[in-house]
Amino acid sequence: MKLPRRRFLQFAGAAAVGPAFSRLAAGETYPSRPITMIVPMAPGGTTDVVGRVLAERMKDALGQPVIIENVAGANGSIGVGRVARARPDGYTIDLGFLSGHVLNGAFYSLPYDVLNDFEPISPLAAFSYFLFARKTMPANDLNELVAWLKANSNKASAGIAATSTSSQ
Numbered sequence: 001m002k003l004p005r006r007r008f009l010q011f012a013g014a015a016a017v018g019p020a021f022s023r024l025a026a027g028e029t030y031p032s033r034p035i036t037m038i039v040p041m042a043p044g045g046t047t048d049v050v051g052r053v054l055a056e057r058m059k060d061a062l063g064q065p066v067i068i069e070n071v072a073g074a075n076g077s078i079g080v081g082r083v084a085r086a087r088p089d090g091y092t093i094d095l096g097f098l099s100g101h102v103l104n105g106a107f108y109s110l111p112y113d114v115l116n117d118f119e120p121i122s123p124l125a126a127f128s129y130f131l132f133a134r135k136t137m138p139a140n141d142l143n144e145l146v147a148w149l150k151a152n153s154n155k156a157s158a159g160i161a162a163t164s165t166s167s168q
Contacts, residue, residue: 051068
């Protein structure tokens with residue numbers, strides 16, 4: 001088979017330029033620089049501790065440092081908003097939690113969309129909640145407690161640990 005000269009030169013040119021395109025297409029491997037993890041709570045709390053343990057394990061697995069930045073305020077929405085405004089390149093992530101993403105999005109008008117501006121990566125921790133009562137409480141299980149509360153609403157009091165719902 002005989003190739004015309006023009007066709008031969010096209011193939012030769014493509015073969016000479018091909019390796020340059022493959023280097024351009026390869027891009028960088030992720031991560032090639034440190035990752036910033038925004039923890040939208042003050043240092044020292046449960047969310048911060050989970051973030052620091054996770055950051056240490058990520059550093060070992062990815063070979064890059066994971067820098068923790070605590071950005072507290074407005075029940076997490078200041079830190080979450082900072083992540084929403086960051087470049088979507090995977091180098092700024094946030095440690096989400098129930099109030100910072102779900103409750104703030106339900107209660108407040110936010111400058112970001114919690115459903116469309118974020119993509120969950122992985123669940124990290126689960127917390128259990130318990131109900132305690134004095135031994136003299138006539139209820140032995142949750143159904144009995146609900147029935148007693150309905151019948152004695154003026155006799156009940158409760159102490160609850162919850163997130164604040166301050167206005168923004």
